[in-house]
Amino acid sequence: MKLTIYGIARSRAIRNLWMAEELGLAYQHVQTVYGPEGSRKPDFLKLNPNGRVPAADVDGVILWESLAINLHLAKKVGGSLSPKDVDEDGLMTMWSMWAVTEVETPALAVLTHGSLKSEAERDNALLAKSIEALKAPLAVLEAHLAAHSGHLVGGRFTVADLNVAACVFYLRLSNLLADKPAITAWYTGAMERPAAKKAFALRGD
Ligand SMILES: N[C@@H](CCC(=O)N[C@@H](CS)C(=O)NCC(=O)O)C(=O)O
Structure with a gap:
């Protein structure tokens, strides 16, 4: 397979870099920053008219949307991370x-307004609203992982775990997982995978 991933590792492109490492794919990584110097350049807009990273060229098929790229790679390559049938495909999607x-x-709001922005720049109302909005989905995730031996689909680590863990990543500096032992164990296990370590090392943090 010929794979090119566009987007810096400190963007959602990390999800695709992680997936490529999991699948053992050789790939070209085109460092594309946000804005006029990268994702808004006319040449890049031909790949992703939304002007955002990541984008990927998979054997000549141009895709954007980080999680859709991962689902496509999973199905194209096959193996244990991939859906074994249409039912698993439905669940992973x-x-x-x-x-x-x-x-x-x-x-993402919890990350930016709870940690990354300075106190003066934070929107505390948005932070409180976001923490409230996460209560129900985190309870759903916790209950599912506790009841399904720590994986989302098929009793094994799959693209579904990778895609969801890549979003839970935004909670890494919060205390919102402190009372969620199943999510904590699942997330820690995902991040300790050699492919995750290799990809996240590209972020340089
Ligand atoms: N839903 C898209 C979101 C892509 C996205 O918002 N990417 C950010 C970087 S993580 C970006 O390119 N922002 C620059 C901009 O919107 O101009 C995906 O998952 O790929």
């Missing part, structure tokens, strides 16, 4: 879409 619609936005 479900969890990936759930992560984006229920977790990603409030989790």
Whole structure:
């Protein structure tokens, strides 16, 4: 397979870099920053008209949306991370879409307004609202992992775990997982995988 991943590792491209490492794929990594110097350049807009990273070229098929890229790679390559049948495919897609619609936005707000921004720049109302919004989905995730031996689909680590863990990553500096032992064990296990370590090392943090 010929794979090119566009986007710096300190962006959602990390999800695709992690997936490529998990699958043992050789790939080209084109460092593409945000904004006029990268994701908004006319050449990049031909790949992703949304002007955002990541984008990927998978054997000539241009894809954007980080989690969709991972689902595509999983199905194209096969193996234990990939759906073994259409039912698993449905579940892995479900969890990936759930992560984006229920977790990603409030989790990112918790990261930025709870940790990364200076006290003066923080929107504390948005932070409180985001913490509240995460209560229900985190309870769902905790209950599911506790009841399914620590994995989302098929009793093994799959692209669903990777995609969801990559969104839970935004909670790493918060205390929101302190009372969630199943999520904590699952997330720690995901991040300790050799492929995760190799990819996250590219972020330089
Ligand atoms: N849903 C998209 C979101 C992509 C996205 O927002 N990427 C950010 C970097 S992590 C970006 O390119 N921001 C620059 C901009 O919006 O101009 C995905 O998961 O790929």
